[in-house]
Amino acid sequence: MNFSRLIKNCSIPSRWLLANNIRYQSSSAAQNLIQVDINEETGVSVVSLNRKPVNSLSLELFKDFCGVMDDLEREKVRGMVLKSSCDNVFSSGLDITELYPNPSEERFEAFWLWFQESWLKLYASSFPTVAFVNGHAPAGGCVFAISCEYRLMLPYYKIGLNEAPVGIVATEWVMNSLRAVLPGKNAERLLTSGRLLDTQEAFDIGLIDQIVNNEEEAMARSEEFFATFDNVPKLARALTKQVYRKNDLNQLIKNRSSDAKQFLNHILRPETQKIIGSYFKSLKDRKKD
Numbered sequence: 001m002n003f004s005r006l007i008k009n010c011s012i013p014s015r016w017l018l019a020n021n022i023r024y025q026s027s028s029a030a031q032n033l034i035q036v037d038i039n040e041e042t043g044v045s046v047v048s049l050n051r052k053p054v055n056s057l058s059l060e061l062f063k064d065f066c067g068v069m070d071d072l073e074r075e076k077v078r079g080m081v082l083k084s085s086c087d088n089v090f091s092s093g094l095d096i097t098e099l100y101p102n103p104s105e106e107r108f109e110a111f112w113l114w115f116q117e118s119w120l121k122l123y124a125s126s127f128p129t130v131a132f133v134n135g136h137a138p139a140g141g142c143v144f145a146i147s148c149e150y151r152l153m154l155p156y157y158k159i160g161l162n163e164a165p166v167g168i169v170a171t172e173w174v175m176n177s178l179r180a181v182l183p184g185k186n187a188e189r190l191l192t193s194g195r196l197l198d199t200q201e202a203f204d205i206g207l208i209d210q211i212v213n214n215e216e217e218a219m220a221r222s223e224e225f226f227a228t229f230d231n232v233p234k235l236a237r238a239l240t241k242q243v244y245r246k247n248d249l250n251q252l253i254k255n256r257s258s259d260a261k262q263f264l265n266h267i268l269r270p271e272t273q274k275i276i277g278s279y280f281k282s283l284k285d286r287k288k289d
């Protein structure tokens, strides 16, 4: 195998960004949408999604996430723990206001490309990744979690890919990330039913790896996970992960602009807009009851 070609092919940021003529520029330093804390002693970085109240995923959050991932690659961190700094919610998924009502083509295209970019950087990161699911993780929240290598979750929350009931078809690369974590038939059932599982159910079918009771425990379990790689050369580990995930990555890399167009066409269909609109209204109305 030609390793130098492989490394070049895995040079995640520049190759993929330049292909789409988009470059990282921190969009929201003042908003502090992502908090990063690197422990100098252990080399572990804790990345907290911080878009109050429920970490809905906006264009600005995706841009900042990509910037953070680039920084962590440069810093050569030993591992990353991804968590939320919002109460009770890991992430509520894509910000519905990016999808409804009828987004402008320009904004939506940028939104989707940065979302793809976030997934590519997380899914192919050279360092080990742990999701500490410290709150509900529907839809895009679940995608963040399944794109990491290891999942820890607090009890009594919900996780799953509920795109279908919201009128959205999860894209193929999202389905592939789920298939990488769950055996075929469970993955398909989770996607087609859009059912959200509670922590125990998610553990029972293998969607998460461990249930933890608090943050301290989560950090201790993460440290144990990172320690399993301490005697493995970093480059060999990273390339093994990237080659193992290569088919999933290539499926998106080869189809980035058609993926964005397809999703936009789907979102702009009047029937889809209607379903998302009534779903969003039901979210707002829930509070009034």
Ligand SMILES: CCCCC/C=C\C/C=C\C/C=C/C(=O)SCCNC(=O)CCNC(=O)[C@H](O)C(C)(C)COP(=O)(O)OP(=O)(O)OC[C@H]1O[C@@H](n2cnc3c(N)ncnc32)[C@H](O)[C@@H]1OP(=O)(O)O
Residues within 6 Å of the ligand: 053, 054, 056, 057, 088, 089, 091, 092, 093, 094, 095, 096, 097, 115, 118, 119, 120, 122, 136, 138, 139, 140, 141, 143, 144, 147, 162, 163, 166, 168, 169, 170, 171, 174, 283, 284, 287
């Ligand atoms: C590596 C990168 C991976 C990224 C992957 C992303 C996407 C994957 C690909 C495919 C498609 C994905 C589609 C989606 O994600 S669509 C979004 C689907 N999300 C949901 O269905 C969740 C909806 N929210 C909830 O169920 C609940 O809010 C909650 C998360 C369980 C939290 O409940 P809680 O009671 O604590 O809060 P509220 O419900 O009162 O919410 C507070 C406030 O926020 C508004 N809100 C909630 N979710 C969203 C959202 N996703 N977008 C925009 N706004 C949201 C809610 O309406 C409230 O607003 P208010 O004005 O009433 O205060």
